[in-house]
Amino acid sequence: MFASWLRFGLTSGRVTTSYPKNREVLLREHSSWHTVPRLDATAARKPTPTLQDVKAWAMRCPTSALFVWSDESGWGISLDEGACIGCNRCVVPNVQRVTEWGADVDLFALDRLALVDSVRLQGGDFRDGQQK
Amino acid sequence: MDNKSDWNELDAEKQAASRLRRIFGKSLHVRHIDVGSCNACESEVLALSNPYYNFHRLGLFFTASPRQADVLLVTGAMTPTMKPILMETYEAMPKPRLVVAAGVCAIHGGVFANSRQFAGPVESVIPVDAFIPGCPPTPYALINGILAAVNGREGVTRDA
Amino acid sequence: MKVLTAQGSNLKHVERQHHRIGDLVHAVVHFASEESAQLLYFGWIPKTGGWSRLLAVIGRPKHALIEWHHAAPTFGQTAYPSLSARWPAALWLEREMWELTKVLPVGHPDLRAILHPENQEERIVVHGDEVFQLPLGPVRSDVVESMFMRFDTQGEQIVHMQPELFYKHRDIERLAVGLLYPDGRFLAERVAGTSTIAHATAYARAIEHALGHVVHPKVEQERIVFGELERLYNHAHDMAQMASAAGMTVAQAQLSRVKEECLRVNGDLCGSRYLRNAVLPYKGSDVEWAQVVSTVIRRLRDINGRFTQCLDLLRRTPTFVDRFVGAGIVKQEWARAYGTVGPVARACGQPVDVREDYLRDRYEQQAYRVVVDEAGTGDGWARFVVRAGEWEISQRVLTKGLQLLANGDFMEAGSLAGTQDDSKNDGFSLERTGIGLSESPRGRVCHVVQLDPDGRLAFWGIRAASAWNWPVLGLAVANGNIQQDFPPIEASFGLSCAGVDR
Numbered sequence: 182m183f184a185s186w187l188r189f190g191l192t193s194g195r196v197t198t199s200y201p202k203n204r205e206v207l208l209r210e211h212s213s214w215h216t217v218p219r220l221d222a223t224a225a226r227k228p229t230p231t232l233q234d235v236k237a238w239a240m241r242c243p244t245s246a247l248f249v250w251s252d253e254s255g256w257g258i259s260l261d262e263g264a265c266i267g268c269n270r271c272v273v274p275n276v277q278r279v280t281e282w283g284a285d286v287d288l289f290a291l292d293r294l295a296l297v298d299s300v301r302l303q304g305g306d307f308r309d310g311q312q313k
Numbered sequence: 314m315d316n317k318s319d320w321n322e323l324d325a326e327k328q329a330a331s332r333l334r335r336i337f338g339k340s341l342h343v344r345h346i347d348v349g350s351c352n353a354c355e356s357e358v359l360a361l362s363n364p365y366y367n368f369h370r371l372g373l374f375f376t377a378s379p380r381q382a383d384v385l386l387v388t389g390a391m392t393p394t395m396k397p398i399l400m401e402t403y404e405a406m407p408k409p410r411l412v413v414a415a416g417v418c419a420i421h422g423g424v425f426a427n428s429r430q431f432a433g434p435v436e437s438v439i440p441v442d443a444f445i446p447g448c449p450p451t452p453y454a455l456i457n458g459i460l461a462a463v464n465g466r467e468g469v470t471r472d473a
Numbered sequence: 474m475k476v477l478t479a480q481g482s483n484l485k486h487v488e489r490q491h492h493r494i495g496d497l498v499h500a501v502v503h504f505a506s507e508e509s510a511q512l513l514y515f516g517w518i519p520k521t522g523g524w525s526r527l528l529a530v531i532g533r534p535k536h537a538l539i540e541w542h543h544a545a546p547t548f549g550q551t552a553y554p555s556l557s558a559r560w561p562a563a564l565w566l567e568r569e570m571w572e573l574t575k576v577l578p579v580g581h582p583d584l585r586a587i588l589h590p591e592n593q594e595e596r597i598v599v600h601g602d603e604v605f606q607l608p609l610g611p612v613r614s615d616v617v618e619s620m621f622m623r624f625d626t627q628g629e630q631i632v633h634m635q636p637e638l639f640y641k642h643r644d645i646e647r648l649a650v651g652l653l654y655p656d657g658r659f660l661a662e663r664v665a666g667t668s669t670i671a672h673a674t675a676y677a678r679a680i681e682h683a684l685g686h687v688v689h690p691k692v693e694q695e696r697i698v699f700g701e702l703e704r705l706y707n708h709a710h711d712m713a714q715m716a717s718a719a720g721m722t723v724a725q726a727q728l729s730r731v732k733e734e735c736l737r738v739n740g741d742l743c744g745s746r747y748l749r750n751a752v753l754p755y756k757g758s759d760v761e762w763a764q765v766v767s768t769v770i771r772r773l774r775d776i777n778g779r780f781t782q783c784l785d786l787l788r789r790t791p792t793f794v795d796r797f798v799g800a801g802i803v804k805q806e807w808a809r810a811y812g813t814v815g816p817v818a819r820a821c822g823q824p825v826d827v828r829e830d831y832l833r834d835r836y837e838q839q840a841y842r843v844v845v846d847e848a849g850t851g852d853g854w855a856r857f858v859v860r861a862g863e864w865e866i867s868q869r870v871l872t873k874g875l876q877l878l879a880n881g882d883f884m885e886a887g888s889l890a891g892t893q894d895d896s897k898n899d900g901f902s903l904e905r906t907g908i909g910l911s912e913s914p915r916g917r918v919c920h921v922v923q924l925d926p927d928g929r930l931a932f933w934g935i936r937a938a939s940a941w942n943w944p945v946l947g948l949a950v951a952n953g954n955i956q957q958d959f960p961p962i963e964a965s966f967g968l969s970c971a972g973v974d975r
Contacts, residue, residue: 215744216447243659244423263420266448268659269750286451289458290444345616349641352971353666353747359616363729377614394591394640402612424659430644
């Protein structure tokens with residue numbers, strides 16, 4: 182993920198702790214930490230929730246990080262990780278089950294738009310929709 | 314991934330490394346500024362120097378003055394009072410300089426986005442190189458984001 | 474069965490309505506000299522119907538009373554006799570009220586702008602030979618919150634120190650107006666991030682008090698446990714900062730390691746390292762206590778061993794002790810007059826503690842006792858000793874409290890829905906108004922809320938712990954200390970800006 186010189190330190194660089202070298206181990210160890218949820222792209226394969234349901238459900242987000250969009254071929258839902266405060270409202274068991282806690286405890290982005298995740302729930306093929 | 318492309322990647326990494334090393338020297342100094350956070354982000358930033366994360370091993374250090382800083386780490390929902398102070402701090406930093414916005418408040422405003430005392434995301438005032446979401450972001454995310462900001466500056470030059 | 478009210482049993486809320494604000498101030502000033510009376514809240518509140526009124530909430534733990542004094546201004550009233558002229562605890566509050574409402578507190582000694590430090594023009598200037606002014610902030614060295622301090626020094630001696638806060642004023646109280654009360658907790662958790670639980674608990678209790686309900690004892694028990702978990706990592710942090718201020722690098726590393734381990738326990742317990750989403754109005758957390766309790770207790774015991782070992786070494790390190798003994802003395806009369814709270818007050822020998830004063834019967838079964846420095850020296854070392862004692866008590870409360878949660882039979886106490894709160898007497902004219910108190914690691918947190926008939930916040934007043942201690946820092950730093958004493962003193966106070974700035 183990083184250049185080796187960063188991974189091993191800028192100077193002589195003996196790595197004394199396990200991060201960032203063993204990222205997998207770290208993610209496993211801290212799997213119960215919650216930072217932001219992620220959209221479950223496979224949710225679309227389950228019985229598709231109705232637009233009304235999902236809209237009402239996105240309304241629960243206190244910072245409008247979760248929002249519903251539509252275009253000519255259908256609609257979908259987006260999660261702005263840059264606005265998500267990690268309250269557990271959209272993750273509590275719900276019929277739609279489109280979000281779940283993400284396991285990433287080391288999330289970052291170099292581009293503001295890269296923090297916006299989208300899932301198309303109707304129209305087109307059931308995969309990640311385009312950036313909205 | 315076969316061996317050959319592995320070597321190619323390593324080569325590219327080496328080139329990037331030597332270029333950045335020329336510019337930043339062998340270490341990277343971070344100046345943290347709080348523009349209106351709730352103190353949780355500060356607590357996590359401070360955790361970077363504890364033995365668990367120990368970011369000094371990567372050549373990263375906190376510095377007292379913006380004049381000696383390479384990276385400006387901004388946390389909090391920017392208040393109108395802190396806005397000119399943030400800009401002054403940024404202006405005081407030598408070039409090349411990197412800005413990392415840490416925490417939802419700095420990126421978007423989070424729960425304070427509708428406050429009268431919120432002067433907009435950090436990005437609206439100074440250019441930001443890396444965004445670290447989370448409320449607050451974990452120290453892992455902070456290390457990751459700072460390193461990625463350095464690494465992500467492909468075309469970095471002395472006067473960028 | 475004994476009915477617990479929102480703030481503990483037998484506590485009564487009494488309302489005193491005054492005809493004039495002058496009468497109110499006169500009545501409240503009377504409490505300034507009463508031993509153990511506390512000014513919990515003082516400020517303007519809107520009243521149903523649009524008229525604003527002045528509210529002073531006085532806590533009298535000795536009499537198990539919370540007194541609500543309020544009075545409406547007469548039409549066009551632009552001045553009232555200042556409370557802080559007689560009770561300095563209200564100094565900063567009245568500065569803020571003056572700036573917001575422009576109703577003049579007559580007799581207030583210092584009416585500089587407080588909410589907008591950038592507009593401030595008048596400054597306190599010390600005149601004299603060789604007096605040198607040293608501005609510090611708002612961008613300071615190390616990772617700290619943004620604040621500004623103006624030192625007037627004569628040689629090395631600090632003559633006067635004035636902290637200026639509110640650089641991070643986020644206007645939370647007014648931002649929340651119109652929010653549904655379940656949404657208000659997102660703001661409450663972020664008033665001060667390192668006191669997430671204290672503020673969330675105070676907010677939840679205020680809401681429950683306003684709506685006249687008492688939650689199930691298990692929910693309150695969870696709040697106690699989370700509160701102590703928060704105290705552990707905060708005290709470890711404060712100790713680490715003190716070690717760092719005295720140049721004890723190894724101790725700082727060890728103590729910040731302890732803090733990190735506490736945060737990890739929190740993270741593994743409920744997902745958030747800062748215990749966010751754990752305390753909600755009317756609701757318990759979704760932690761499965763029976764499954765996790767033994768692990769948490771074991772991990773806490775490990776952490777405790779490391780912490781006490783490190784502390785024992787620090788106590789026997791003269792270079793550490795010397796920096797704190799006699800540094801930043803808070804005199805008992807200052808502590809009383811300014812209404813200091815938390816470890817700062819308890820280091821002066823004053824047993825000010827919400828757990829003791831208002832929630833005693835909840836904490837009684839947890840083997841809790843208030844930690845007070847008996848000598849009441851009020852110096853940096855006393856604050857260190859008090860924090861060390863509190864860590865020990867917290868460990869005890871946690872062990873007991875966690876076991877209670879795991880196998881306690883709370884069902885006998887009634888349904889999960891809770892019971893009616895009858896602590897307010899019948900003639901309480903401030904409708905849907907409630908107060909919530911909790912003890913944060915830094916001291917008493919007090920929230921006063923008023924709700925609309927449809928459950929929206931009409932008014933929210935927040936008094937964070939540090940708000941009572943900041944004005945005393947200036948006094949403690951200035952009297953007989955030199956520049957080099959400042960970092961240890963500041964670290965031993967362990968203040969936060971976020972809660973004061975709101």
